[in-house]
Amino acid sequence: MRELALLIVLALPLPLAAQVYKYTDEKGVIHYTDKAPGKGAKPVTLPPLHTYKPLAPPESEGAAASGAGGNDASAxxxxxxxxxxxxxxxxxxxxxxxxxxxxxxxxxxxxxxxxxxxxxxxxxxxxxxxxxxxxxxxxxxxxxxxxxxxxxxxxxxxxxxxxxxxxxxxxxxxxxxxxxxxxxxxxxxxxxxxx
Incomplete structure (x- = not known):
């Protein structure tokens, strides 16, 4: 259940400079928030976000035709x-x-x-x-x-x-x-x- 709560919090868009706080309520449930709810909240350092570069666009037909020829994947x-x-x-x-x-x-x-x-x-x-x-x-x-x-x-x-x-x-x-x-x-x- 804790992992699900963490995933939900990590999936929410947060401002780049926002601080994330972690606290445990009276029932022992761990919570994450961007606003300090009280004295027991501690700032948390989250791992960096995963980013991906887009794939390069396929070569144009003109570039493929000017290649070495034959049955290559860019044809x-x-x-x-x-x-x-x-x-x-x-x-x-x-x-x-x-x-x-x-x-x-x-x-x-x-x-x-x-x-x-x-x-x-x-x-x-x-x-x-x-x-x-x-x-x-x-x-x-x-x-x-x-x-x-x-x-x-x-x-x-x-x-x-x-x-x-x-x-x-x-x-x-x-x-x-x-x-x-x-x-x-x-x-x-x-x-x-x-x-």
Whole structure:
């Protein structure tokens, strides 16, 4: 109980030059106060307050780009690239939604993408299933991926400039493909003829 009272007193904002007093009441309970309540109060020296410095802000994208290159922690996120006007491209998968289960007997999956700002002329989108390209890059923001096996898959889409360099990539979306199963019913053996 004493520790709780001390924590409460320490948590209260006090003026920097305020003196803290400690006294014990007639029931033996210890109290802390900023005003001397009587003769029995003694000044107390409290430990210094804990202070923390704020974290340094992350490096700007320009500083990261001027670095040594490679996949270091200061590189911009994988889903952004530089737009022609100096801004960033963002690629996001609109459909399918994360953890969606798709049931298709032929292994097809429809994918829709949003590119912001609008995709310039000459840019294309490359669709990936489990990190491997699925078909040729296209200017279409929607396509149907085909030949996908049943099970769990990661879908992502990369935005490519006219030279074929990837300038942005979507965050991966996990989907599940379940192909319908046909329950085969074994016909009952013929009944013997009555006698």
């Amino acid at each position: 911009p996120p994988a889903d952004k690239g530089r737009a022609a006007g100096g801004g960033d491209f963002t690629v996001s998968i609109v459909s399918p939604v994360p953890d969606q289960t798709n049931r298709d007997a032929s292994g097809n999956l429809a994918v829709s993408v949003k590119v912001s700002p609008e995709m310039p002329e000459g840019y294309t989108l490359a669709y990936y299933v489990d990190g491997s390209p699925s078909g040729e890059p296209t200017a279409s923001a929607s396509t149907t991926l085909s030949g996908i096996d049943r099970g769990q898959h990661s879908i992502s889409v990369g935005l490519q400039d006219p030279d074929g360099n990837e300038v942005a990539r979507s965050a991966p979306v996990t989907v599940y493909l379940r192909q319908p199963t046909i329950k085969r019913v074994t016909p009952a053996p013929p009944r013997p003829a009555p006698r």
